[in-house]
Amino acid sequence: MNSIKNKNIAIVGGGPGGLTLARLLQMNGAHVKVYERDLNREVRVQGATLDLHDESGLKALRAAGLMNEFEANYRPGADKMRIVDKSAQIIYADEGGGEGGFFRPEIDRGPLREIMLNSLQADTVVWDSQFVALEQQSDGTIKLEFKNGTVAYADVVIAADGANSKIRPYITPVKPFYAGISVVEGAVYHSATASPRIHQLLNGGKIFAMGDEKTIIVSSKGDGSLVFYTGCKTDEFWFRESGIDFNDKTQVFAWFEQEFAGWDAIWDELFENANPVFIPRPQYCMPLDQTWEAQPNITMLGDAAHLMPPYAGEGVNMAMLDALELAECLLSDQYTNIHAAIAAYEEQMRARASEIGAITLEQTASLHSPQAIENMVAMFRPEE
Template sequence: MLIQNKKIAIVGGGMGGLTLARLLQLHGAAVTVYERDLNRDVRVQGSTLDLHEGTGLEAMKRAGLLDEFYKYHRPTASKLRIVDKDLVVKFDDHDDHEAVAENRPEIDRGPLRDILLNSLVEGTVCWNCQFVAMEKYGSGWLLHFKNGQNAYADIVIAADGANSRVRPYLSNIDPVYSGTTLVEGNIYGAQKNAPKLLEFTKGGKVMAFGDEQFIGYGTKGDGSILFVASTKLPESDLREIVLDFQDKKQIFKWFKNHFNGWSSGWDEFFINDHVHFVLRPQYYFPLDQHWETRSNLTMIGDAAHRMPPFAGEGANVAMQDAFELAEYLTNGKYETVQLAFTYFEKDMIQRGAEATRDTLENSDKMHSETALLQMVDFFRY
């Protein structure tokens, strides 16, 4: 087997990295995951994930974790209400008991990460290891971390997300701005801090469209809400944004200026003291990107094919990358790791381009003049 007696470093402990670690360990590989979080108890950010047949669900199946997944998945999280900018309901599937698409069951990121972490050999994850740099060392790599630690690996796999620090060792291709920017907010204790909008979800999610803009939010099992307010914004304007995201009044003013005409009912997201904001300009890597395959370095997930979130493909494609890469490295069909990487990267780049194309098309629809009508028709029919 190609990875026998090889030390494998996976940089990044997100869904793709942890899935890959699990699958490689099932084949007896020596794997260490280097994760920048201080420990596993750090609060996991991000929206609820819907895992898809053939990608995320297939990864859990191959990892032997499908039964464990269904212990924690949230059927009601799939329920959807589509509204206009005045919170007038245009579509609601809560009364349709067949509307939950079980081919895309949903789960919070925290429980999913716990399932994957619990499946790994004890000590697999090196916490508080933020990657800084690496250099060639013998036939492998010497990795350096912010905490002062160093580690040797025969093979390095970048799974460190959209702003990957490992990617530049493979590719110097810059991401492309998509034309949309969103403000993401996390509200903890939503029952107290955003009670009206929490009740409005009926335990599911809400999508609102108007004025070529989009607001979406959903509940999580820990009682929190994650929401995004997305708008078209020229890159020149983006460069001029100077916001203190600790200053909630400033963010609220930004929202009222950019979402002028939207109902004051949305203000509840911005006027409580328990909301945390992040500005997220949406970038993607070119659909025709390529790089020279290395003998001991590759990448998966957003590090390889960054894309906006408007099709729910990011985590799913990353988890597919994980099981595809594990297969290429362990199926015995290739004489060298570099040859396995060559075929893996060719397929991955194509898959990533297709997912990115779908995401960009979805983004155009969701930020169009007819977005509300299009989205209602899509979910109704």
């Protein structure tokens, strides 16, 4: 009998990792609740499009029985990618569709969340539940407290609450380190009319622009908007110490013009026409050698467990693969109790995250190096 039979499982965080886990456990008869801080499911889901990898994100979706839904919602052609220099000259174009064995279908974050939510039983997700604290009870259960004053009890708690996980400190004091790059994220709605030259360059896919040890990455989205993020080497607290008000477009644009001086005027289109709210994101990474003793009834997955910069496109894929591997361990007859299942899951998760984290840090350094373009082109044309 698997270790979670008749147990109540609380997943905190309804991102891709938490929802994948909820689906996988629920389809195997487990009692699951997802506690999500968003007020409701209509909240606009932000962020760039996500490319799912066959051996991780897509593998989890297959196990979750959601490939038909994925195929109805992914964006054929959105995996087109252009590598350009700071003058917006195209150095390399990948037409997508898997030429050269790189097929990595793209899906927007919003539709991916919808697919997951629709796959769950009604009332699985408890919205407006921002986790603040937990307490082990004498009967072996865990009490969860939420910001709105509600409480819940569970036999097992899974932290899927992302980069700034409030549950992780109950498992380990190990903190992420600053990876040296700060991102400024922005969005342009109706990009065809609002920023037509970038829209044309984007060609329905992604742009990787590199130069002067900086990056601008732009993604088209299915709703006609685009999202972009600049990457620059800064101090950890630059976003605060610079004094820039990231809700003031004029100030952000002035910073961009100075920081990206010498870049073609085409890039100004992003800032001139952007939604006025920008998000500064200093990039962190979990130590690659992190370890901890497994807890008997609390574990974590995704960014909560192994935050890493986005430059290898692995974050969502790792979160979903964690969900699959954790579900397999919790549902397996092989482990005598939940503690043993958690320990087995965490050991393989840490080893994998360490390997992928190392690749991600290399890629982050490479894209922000003087040879960024050559390095990236070489990844796509290894024979040259």
